[in-house]
Amino acid sequence: MAKRIDSTPKADGYRMPGEYEPQEKMWMLWPERPDNWRNGGKPAQKAFIKIAEAYSRFVPVTMGVNSGQYANARNMLPPEVRVVEISNDDSWIRDCGPSFVINDKGDVRGVDWDFNAWGGLVDGLYFPWDQDELVARKVCEIENIDSYKVAGFVMEGGSFHVDGEGTLITTEMCLLSEGRNPHLSKEEIEQYLKDYLNLEKIIWLPDGIDPEETNGHVDDVACFARPGEVICIYTEDEDHPYYDAAQKAYKVLSEATDAKGRKLKVHKLAVPKEMVRITGADGIDYVEGTMPREEGEMAIASYLNFGLVNGGIIFPQFGDEHDELAMEQIKAIFPDYEVVGVRSEEVAYGGGNIHCISQQQPKG
Amino acid sequence: MAKRIDSTPKADGYRMPGEYEPQEKMWMLWPERPDNWRNGGKPAQKAFIKIAEAYSRFVPVTMGVNSGQYANARNMLPPEVRVVEISNDDSWIRDCGPSFVINDKGDVRGVDWDFNAWGGLVDGLYFPWDQDELVARKVCEIENIDSYKVAGFVMEGGSFHVDGEGTLITTEMCLLSEGRNPHLSKEEIEQYLKDYLNLEKIIWLPDGIDPEETNGHVDDVACFARPGEVICIYTEDEDHPYYDAAQKAYKVLSEATDAKGRKLKVHKLAVPKEMVRITGADGIDYVEGTMPREEGEMAIASYLNFGLVNGGIIFPQFGDEHDELAMEQIKAIFPDYEVVGVRSEEVAYGGGNIHCISQQQPKG
Numbered sequence: 068m069a070k071r072i073d074s075t076p077k078a079d080g081y082r083m084p085g086e087y088e089p090q091e092k093m094w095m096l097w098p099e100r101p102d103n104w105r106n107g108g109k110p111a112q113k114a115f116i117k118i119a120e121a122y123s124r125f126v127p128v129t130m131g132v133n134s135g136q137y138a139n140a141r142n143m144l145p146p147e148v149r150v151v152e153i154s155n156d157d158s159w160i161r162d163c164g165p166s167f168v169i170n171d172k173g174d175v176r177g178v179d180w181d182f183n184a185w186g187g188l189v190d191g192l193y194f195p196w197d198q199d200e201l202v203a204r205k206v207c208e209i210e211n212i213d214s215y216k217v218a219g220f221v222m223e224g225g226s227f228h229v230d231g232e233g234t235l236i237t238t239e240m241c242l243l244s245e246g247r248n249p250h251l252s253k254e255e256i257e258q259y260l261k262d263y264l265n266l267e268k269i270i271w272l273p274d275g276i277d278p279e280e281t282n283g284h285v286d287d288v289a290c291f292a293r294p295g296e297v298i299c300i301y302t303e304d305e306d307h308p309y310y311d312a313a314q315k316a317y318k319v320l321s322e323a324t325d326a327k328g329r330k331l332k333v334h335k336l337a338v339p340k341e342m343v344r345i346t347g348a349d350g351i352d353y354v355e356g357t358m359p360r361e362e363g364e365m366a367i368a369s370y371l372n373f374g375l376v377n378g379g380i381i382f383p384q385f386g387d388e389h390d391e392l393a394m395e396q397i398k399a400i401f402p403d404y405e406v407v408g409v410r411s412e413e414v415a416y417g418g419g420n421i422h423c424i425s426q427q428q429p430k431g
Numbered sequence: 432m433a434k435r436i437d438s439t440p441k442a443d444g445y446r447m448p449g450e451y452e453p454q455e456k457m458w459m460l461w462p463e464r465p466d467n468w469r470n471g472g473k474p475a476q477k478a479f480i481k482i483a484e485a486y487s488r489f490v491p492v493t494m495g496v497n498s499g500q501y502a503n504a505r506n507m508l509p510p511e512v513r514v515v516e517i518s519n520d521d522s523w524i525r526d527c528g529p530s531f532v533i534n535d536k537g538d539v540r541g542v543d544w545d546f547n548a549w550g551g552l553v554d555g556l557y558f559p560w561d562q563d564e565l566v567a568r569k570v571c572e573i574e575n576i577d578s579y580k581v582a583g584f585v586m587e588g589g590s591f592h593v594d595g596e597g598t599l600i601t602t603e604m605c606l607l608s609e610g611r612n613p614h615l616s617k618e619e620i621e622q623y624l625k626d627y628l629n630l631e632k633i634i635w636l637p638d639g640i641d642p643e644e645t646n647g648h649v650d651d652v653a654c655f656a657r658p659g660e661v662i663c664i665y666t667e668d669e670d671h672p673y674y675d676a677a678q679k680a681y682k683v684l685s686e687a688t689d690a691k692g693r694k695l696k697v698h699k700l701a702v703p704k705e706m707v708r709i710t711g712a713d714g715i716d717y718v719e720g721t722m723p724r725e726e727g728e729m730a731i732a733s734y735l736n737f738g739l740v741n742g743g744i745i746f747p748q749f750g751d752e753h754d755e756l757a758m759e760q761i762k763a764i765f766p767d768y769e770v771v772g773v774r775s776e777e778v779a780y781g782g783g784n785i786h787c788i789s790q791q792q793p794k795g
Contacts, residue, residue: 070510134498134518137565141572146434151573152516154498201501208505209515209573 070213072176075262081168081176082265085231085291086375089430091175093122093376094206096158096424097132097140097150102193102354103157104417105347112143114413115158118374118381118421119148121407125379126427129209131155131202153205154198156184159419161286162223163196164426165203165214168265175431177214178263179203180222185281186246187221192280192418194356210428220259221247225284225423227260230291233267233326235260240274240283247282268326272319274312276300277367277418280358286422287369288316292334292400295325300371301335308365309338334400336370339387343368343415360416368412372420373397376427380404383411383420434577436540439626445532445540446629449595449655450739453794455539457486457740458570460522460788461496461504461514466557466718467521468781469711476507478777479522482738482745482785483512485771489743490791493573495519495566517569518562520548523783525650526587527560528790529567529578532629539795541578542627543567544586549645550610551585556644556782558720574792584623585611589648589787591624594655597631597690599624604638604647611646632690636683638676640664641731641782644722650786651733652680656698656764659689664735665699672729673702698764700734703751707732707779724780732776736784737761740791744768747775747784 076082095118098104098111105111119128123145131153132140141150155163162185165177182200184191207214227237241247242256251259257269275283289299297320300313307313320333348362370393374381382397384390390408398406414420440446459482462468462475469475479494486492487509495517496504505514519527526549529541546564548555571578591601605611606620615623621633639647653663661684664677671677684697712726734757738745746761748754754772762770778784 069513134516134562137518137569141568149433149572149575152498152518152569154501154516198498204505205501205516208513211513 069208069211072213072215076168076176076178076215077262077265079170081170082231083166083168083229084429085229085294086427087291087293088231090126090377090427091430092428093126093128094160094164094426094428095119095128095130096153096155096160096202097130097136098158098417099133099136100157102352102357103360105350111413111417114411115424116144117409118411118414118424120145121381121409122374122376122425123147124407125377131160131206151209153202155202156193156196156199159225159423160202160426161225161423163199163202164224165206166224166264167428169429169431173431175212175429177203177207177212179207179214179216181217181220182223183221183246185223186244189246190282191246192358215263217259217263223281223284224426225281225286225419228285228290229264229266230294230325232294233265234270235264235266235268236270236272236285236289236297238272238275238283238285238288240278241281241285244282266326270319270323272316274315276309276312276369280367280418283312287367287372288312289320290371294327295329296332296334298334298336298371298400300338300369302338307338308342309369313338334396336396337389337393338370339368339385340389341387342366343385343412345416366412366415367418368415369420370397372422374421374425378404380406381421382406382408384408385412385415386410433572433575436577436579440532440540440542440579441626441629443534445534446595447530447532447593448793449593449658450791451655451657452595454490454741454791455794456792457490457492458524458528458790458792459483459492459494460517460519460524460566461494461500462522462781463497463500464521466716466721467724469714475777475781478775479788480508481773482775482788484509485745485773486738486740486789487511488771489741495524495570515573517566519566520557520560520563523589523787524566524790525589525787527563527566528588529570530588530628531792533793533795537795539576539793541567541571541576543571543578543580545581545584546587547585547610549587550608553610554646555610556722579627581623581627587645587648588790589645589650589783592649592654593628593630594658594689596658597629598634599628599630599632600634600636600649600653600661600684602636602639602647602649602652604642605645605649608646630690634683634687636680638679640673640676640733644731644782647676651731651736652676653684654735658691659693660696660698662698662700662735662764664702664733666702671702672706673733677702698760700760701753701757702734703732703749704753705751706730707749707776709780730776730779731782732779733784734761736786738785738789742768744770745785746770746772748772749776749779750774
């Protein structure tokens with residue numbers, strides 16, 4: 068049965084694996100929040116279904132859903148997707164779900180960070196977030212997986228990537244933001260990450276590309292392709308809104324070594340040429356306390372925010388001139404993977420993409 | 432993944448095992464309904480915890496809970512009890528949960544009956560019951576168990592007992608009631624039961640002991656102890672409110688043969704000497720559409736409504752003069768079982784007992 072454990076994964080010999088390591092399950096949450104998703108979440112639900120179907124080709128998918136949407140979600144999703152009740156404030160399980168760690172014997176445990184809707188009362192995106200806060204624990208209970216509760220430490224799964232061999236990349240913009248852990252120094256934050264994900268080396272990129280939303284999650288900017296190799300968004304167009312963040316990240320990564328002392332190989336991944344812009348914002352409820360979304364506003368759209376799963380890559384497409392280029396780049400980086408493109412503007416309208424709405428459970 | 436299956440268990444070679452066969456899990460639902468349980472369900476929750484703890488000695492227990500009570504239930508229950516969200520209208524998983532069937536290879540499937548709160552708009556106990564109706568499906572989804580949806584046929588798990596070898600006992604009072612399946616003849620009802628539980632023989636007892644509530648569920652009156660042997664409540668006190676139902680049931684069972692042609696051996700089980708009477712009814716909300724419970728009203732209390740689980744018996748005790756007698760009788764019927772007595776008046780106040788609030792999942 069699922070116990071709470073007081074020690075740390077490092078002390079117990081557990082580490083967070085890379086996303087390219089074998090996966091047992093993929094977790095998602097059903098979108099419905101009418102003050103974030105246009106038209107009552109109906110277009111977003113269709114996008115989530117396509118993403119769940121794509122993942123299902125490589126791994127069993129479980130969709131968590133609020134009680135009121137259970138019947139609709141069960142009806143709309145294909146039978147191979149398991150639907151379970153997991154109350155949530157919104158559908159970003161990458162951020163509110165557990166980070167899973169494993170040991171050499173193949174035991175799996177969860178790490179349950181504090182969650183505060185990307186900034187709490189400082190600059191969080193909605194209030195309250197009490198149901199999101201319980202998601203990690205509920206996932207672990209359903210699976211009978213023991214978990215570590217990291218009380219007093221706010222963290223989101225989308226704000227870091229690990230190589231599974233002791234290295235983590237993150238951004239200062241997010242982890243040092245006023246809305247996360249202002250009571251902790253950079254060194255203390257590093258120590259939490261090292262203890263709970265079992266790491267030796269933290270690589271700090273300066274910025275992400277969405278300062279107003281997640282305060283710059285790294286999962287829009289850079290990730291590991293395999294140990295010793297990273298992918299970084301890249302553009303030479305100085306007028307592109309991601310130019311500065313991408314250039315700075317690329318420079319840091321190009322000069323970095325990982326926990327094993329390897330100099331990182333850095334792969335470039337295109338950014339969309341035109342920005343995805345929100346349409347149909349009049350179909351989004353206004354709610355005091357929720358960040359409003361305006362018609363024509365730039366939505367954050369990054370090809371880097373893809374899903375990596377058991378030989379498959381679920382890859383965002385935006386109907387952009389660079390869709391094909393990015394697809395070719397990712398295929399070149401992962402020659403042995405099947406790359407499945409999915410149109411995901413609807414997810415971008417809500418503030419994230421395929422990586423943000425999924426959480427992999429490693430194979431035990 | 433959990434599929435819906437259009438055929439029937441009988442056609443597919445599945446049967447419902449007896450409760451004395453090996454069990455994999457026990458399912459319960461957390462009580463909270465303030466118009467049924469006194470004092471916001473707090474005393475009932477404590478009784479449910481004791482019952483869950485008792486079951487936990489013999490089988491892993493999962494407690495389903497409405498979202499709003501998740502944190503409280505998780506906090507109050509011991510760690511060995513798994514807590515998952517399963518929205519429900521009340522906590523009678525015996526009746527709204529799935530009936531599980533198995534085949535010779537050890538595959539397990541669920542049977543998902545229609546549920547209408549014990550009589551629907553005719554004489555149901557509350558309205559609506561839409562969340563209860565989904566419980567069976569949700570349990571099967573969590574477990575990745577395929578299920579049969581028996582559409583158009585109202586049935587509750589507490590209204591029948593099977594021997595696992597082709598025989599079922601039930602009551603006419605319940606199954607032929609106006610609020611269940613008035614569109615079906617007795618023979619058609621038999622056919623549904625035979626098809627979905629894989630039976631050859633239905634033994635009809637006339638009455639149960641709670642005409643106003645479940646319309647006479649058999650699980651307060653009689654059950655199987657093992658193939659060929661039944662237990663029946665028994666009293667010679669003509670003034671006892673259960674006298675008529677008990678005597679009639681005893682007579683039918685004493686003259687009955689089972690599906691294998693065996694004459695049944697009938698064990699007697701005492702009834703409480705004094706009736707359990709509801710106290711603290713002023714702590715129960717009045718809600719239009721919910722059956723009211725009055726101070727001093729007789730609560731249905733039967734020792735027969737016990738839990739049978741992997742060598743253990745979780746046995747109701749009421750603080751009654753006959754508690755000890757009933758305990759001795761049950762030990763004599765089950766000499767190889769450990770009998771755990773649990774005070775369960777609080778469950779009786781709400782309309783049922785240990786068997787009503789638990790649903791066993793057989794070992795695959």
